[in-house]
Amino acid sequence: MSAGRPGIDVPDARGRVGLHRTGLGLDRNPRVKVIDVEVLANDWGVLRRTTFDYEGRDGTWSAQRRETYDRGNGAALLLHDVASRSVVLVRQFRYPAYVNGHPDGMLLELPAGLLDEDGPEDAVRREVEEETGYRVGEVQELFAVVMSPGSVTETLHVYAAPYSPADRVGAGGGVDDEEDIEVVELPFDTALDMVRRGEIVDAKTILALQWAALDGPFRRS
Incomplete structure (x- = not known):
């Protein structure tokens, strides 16, 4: 039986869960569609790798990937x-x-x-x-x-x-x-x-x- 993934299924050291859902469902920009969010590290801040589809100015869609570091505001x-x-x-x-x-x-x-x-x-x-x-x-x-x-x-x-x-x-x-x-x-x-x-x-x-x-x-x- 799996013990769960800290910050994902069970609380991490800072009591956080669901860190892999940040960004999913964003719809403020119709040219951006978030596809997947992967948590790479979550010791203090949270390092995520996000895959999204992006529509360029010429109307062409491309799959892009970014790593972001979230340390809070x-x-x-x-x-x-x-x-x-x-x-x-x-x-x-x-x-x-x-x-x-x-x-x-x-x-x-x-x-x-x-x-x-x-x-x-x-x-x-x-x-x-x-x-x-x-x-x-x-x-x-x-x-x-x-x-x-x-x-x-x-x-x-x-x-x-x-x-x-x-x-x-x-x-x-x-x-x-x-x-x-x-x-x-x-x-x-x-x-x-x-x-x-x-x-x-x-x-x-x-x-x-x-x-x-x-x-x-x-x-x-």
Whole structure:
């Protein structure tokens, strides 16, 4: 008697089942018909191989196959202080960047995290306090972006909020034993210069800093 397949017939380590059904029945685009979904891995995120029929612009149908990685959706936030003209970022080790050529894998970026079971605003407040120690008040939603649409399913919700020294209620640094997060406060102009020099390479952080310069709290009149 089969014990079942974790994530398919029986719960996996994260309590998920039916992971092979994601995408089946999608009908928002009549030029795409999902035929089969195969789960290749589901340790933390879910790696799927999906076969679908696709109708090209010339009306010809072809069978295509894509691998997608589903790690859930996320939220990030830019902390800014107009009075001191500064921002708060975090620095942490990112192995994927390191193995792909980044000098040391230590990336400077917005505090961010997965939504898990929360809405984007609740999630971003949680993550900012855990990572930076700042408890934010009112937040401004900037945009929702897909960061790597060719292979990763994640939608990232990006916010901004003001901060002051009085808003810091903890040391930050994260709550997970494997997290080693450094809180970095720096002048906004320095952060922009770091983007220009290629020292800040994280996409969500670059987008948020550019927003702050063009349309946000540090825009020039």
